[in-house]
Amino acid sequence: MILPIVAYGDAVLRKMGENITQDYPQLDTLIANMYETMYGAYGVGLAAPQIGLPIRLFIVDTEPFAEDEAFTPEEQEQLKNFKRTFINAEILEEEGEEWAFNEGCLSIPDVREDVFRKPKIKIQYQDENFETKVEEFDGLIARVIQHEYDHIDGVLFTDKLSSLKKRLIKGKLANISKGKIRVDYKMRFPLLKKKR
Secondary structure (H helix, E strand, O other): OOOOEEOOOOHHHHOOOEOOOOOOOOHHHHHHHHHHHHHHOOOOEEEHHHHOOOEOEEEEEOHHHHHOOOOOHHHHHHHHOOEEEEEEEEEEEEEOOOEEEEEEEOOEEEEEEEEEEOOEEEEEEEOOOOOEEEEEEEHHHHHHHHHHHHHHOOOOHHHHOOHHHHHHHHHHHHHHHOOOOOOOOOEEOOOOOOOO
């Protein structure tokens, strides 16, 4: 089932996500719905706060990036085959020299900006079977994970922009929160006044 994606301005996007246990209600269905929602919006990642749940759960599938000829054939192969569910994730290390990449977010449509992040991460998480894993990732995969991980910490990519960039997009962000934007996927807008 495709769920509405929560738009910028909703308080749930600013909450620190709670850890969950294996008996979280209908977890398998929730994860399946999140993948369906992400694919329906042409995303490469989606975090539970983006569908209104303040829990530490996010999903990533980088296959759409595999078509990009800016990447080497090896990188394309890696991106094509990377699909993961992250539960109760904790980034243990981030290292390397920060690099810029133009990021966007399904909760903040039509806003894209360069964001600087470290290229390598070490992360501990549980998969959909609640098996604990510790893995290292780099490059674009690491970046997508970092972006989604920020969501479960109540952080948005726009928080990482310079004060000048933040001022330049302020009007766009206000319009998104009021529902004054067109998207081709279901969204929930926090400031959209309901007509009585």
